[in-house]
Amino acid sequence: MTNVKDAAAGAFFIAAGLLYGGIAWFGLPIGSALSMGPGYFPIILSAALILLGAAIVSRAVVVPQETPFGVVPWRALVLISLATIVFAAFIDELGMLPGVFVATAITGLGDREIRPLRILLASASIALFCTLVFSVAVRIPIPVIGPAFTGWW
Amino acid sequence: MGFLENLELGFSVAFLPLNLFYCFIGVLLGTAVGVLPGLGPLATIAMLLPLTFGLDPVQSLIMLAGIYYGSQYGGSTTAILVNLPGESASAVTTIDGYQMARKGRAGQALAAAALGSFFAGTVATVVVALIARPLTSIALSFGPAEYFSLMVVGLVSSVALASGSLLKALAMICFGLLVGLTGTDIYTGAPRFNFGQLELLDGIDFVALAVGIYGIGEILRNLESKEAAPAIIASVKNLWPSRDDLKRMVGPAIRGTFIGSALGVLPGGGALLSSFVAYNVEKSTSKRSSEFGHGAIEGVTAPEAANNAGAQTSFVPMLALGIPSNVVMALMIGAMILQGIQPGPNVIANNPEIFWGLIASMWLGNAMLVILNLPLISLWVSLLRVPYWFMFPAIIAFSCIGVYSVSNSGFAVYTVTVAGLIGYFLMKLDCEPAPFVLGFILGPMLEEHLRRAMLISGGDMTVFVTRPISAGLLLVAVIALVVVSRPTIARRRKQVFVEEES
Helix, strand or coil, X not given: CCCHHHHHHHHHHHHHHHHHHHHHHHHCCCECCCCECCCHHHHHHHHHHXXXXXXXXXXXXXXXXXXXXXXXXXXXXXXXXXXXXHHHHHHHHHCHHHHHHHHHHHHHCCCCCCCHHHHHHHHHHHHHHHHHHHHHHCCCCCCCCCHHHCCCC | CCHHHHHHHHHHHHCCHHHHHHHHHHHHHHHHHHHCCCCCHHHHHHHHHHHHCCCCHHHHHHHHHHHHHHXXXXXHHHHHHHCCCCCHHHHHHHHHHHHHHHCCCHHHHHHHHHHHHHHHHHHHHHHHHHHHHHHHHHHHCCCHXXXXXXXXXXXHHHHHCCCCCHHHHHHHHHHHHHHHCCEECCCCCCEECCCCCHHHHHCCCHHHHHXXXXXXXXHHHHHHCCCCCCCCCCXXXXXXXXXXHHHHHHHHHHHHHHHHHHHHHCCCCCHHHHHHHHHHHHHHHCCCHHHCCCCCCHHHHHHHHHHHHHHHHCHHHHHHHCCCCCHHHHHHHHHHHHCCCCCCCHHHHHCHHHHHHHHHXXXXXXXXXXXXXXXXXXXXXXXXXXXXXXXXXXXXXXXXHHHHHHHCXXXXXXXXXXXXXXXXXXXXXXXXXXXXXXXXXXXXXXXXXXXXXHHHHCCCCCHHHHCHHHHHHHHHHHHHHHHHHCHHHHHHHHHHHHHHHC
């Protein structure tokens, strides 16, 4: 039986090598060994990466699977990614207190069982803590309440 | 300057009230975060790194070093009390430490870990101070060809000592080197691999990358398994070891320190390998080897001494050569570069206060660990009770804010997302992230030295094998590769690291 994990890893490395190698080959001056262009070293590395990827794939056909892939916590994965993206995109607008609250609440939804009270409690206290530590004490230039809320009161 | 004068300079820097304060804060925060199960030194340092940005270089390095050994000690506490290694280096400590705790001797186990670590830290500080300087003078005679070969040795041996498949680790190195080249080519100013993003012209933010791989990756892995039953935390009663305990600790502490100091200097070595070797040495030489695995105090003292000594001496290649021997040191180098210091042999000449101040503060940090940890043990125990549903949103929040504060822009936080996802899936495919991170750090340096070497030699590739030091280093790399790829060794490596996971 083919080792699916190894085959996937090998394919990933080949793809990455082709991507970086392609960019370097077609888009960057290569130069010579004496005066190397920005594409020279990347092409060597990409070639090595593709070869290693190919070796991993070909070995995967011979050597059977060793360990199972295991479960992936899909919901947590999606929600945690979403939380970081929301944080990145809106923190300047929302400000520290609401921004952290929203990001942690989204993260909290990624837990196996959703308990609204827990999430509310955790998000509120983390948001308050972060505001006190990072906005008040360390003075990171994120406003406590962001411009999105101006004119609300 | 003589050795004593240097140490004097170091201690005069380390004893400045503000520096003492940051050392203390580092040790305290490092222990607090390191105690949390599932958060090792890497995630801890990556998360707390942004806190050090406002400080001057000496203070920030002192604080980071404090965070490092604090988190390592915190990991041992968790290992002993709940049988969960917070980091891989304390995995061995769980074997006998937890058994001691189950027999009601948790206090003695903690004391053995603290005293063993302190002894090791003291010796290792002297070792670092003694060998870093001569190594630096050797390094100053290195040309670009030697540096290139040295980095190759570092990368290859990080593979040799890592677990898992050799091919995958090599591929991860190449991938890391490529990703590390993102940004602007220093020779021609040409933008590379930035995928049209202006923010990537300065390269990929290293802190964001590390937080993504180690912070997000850890959380996802912890969320994989069903919620663990509330961990049974052993209660700590009497802290002080008996006279008999102390007598049994002396030998293992000395041997552990020796093993750790020696292995820590090796590229790719450091804390993890040291603790394994020390434990196995004690187990096979002890008169009481039957007690090992059932709560032998030697089985706690030796690996703890070794991992602390190893952690400390792994600073040597970083400080003297500017080459990280493991991922923690890669993070330290990242931090130095952010502070505007180019790590390498010149640091000791240009910034002696940084170099010697850091070394002196290592010893102070270790002393603080003993003073801090034993009395505060009940505080650490209560941290162990923080439920995971509270902890993981908090980790996400701290990571996002920390990464944001590096460049005061949200862009780097996207890097966290991407690095976290790719890192997690690669881990699922049994590709260890450590070689990738080392490659990422070394990528630009490796290319620069390669190009310089070629300019000097007139494009002659044989320069790497015709210059004796460079040839010798490359030979070491080849031997290391050949040795680990031999089937018998490969099997033994697997055994060692399977033991770690159990």
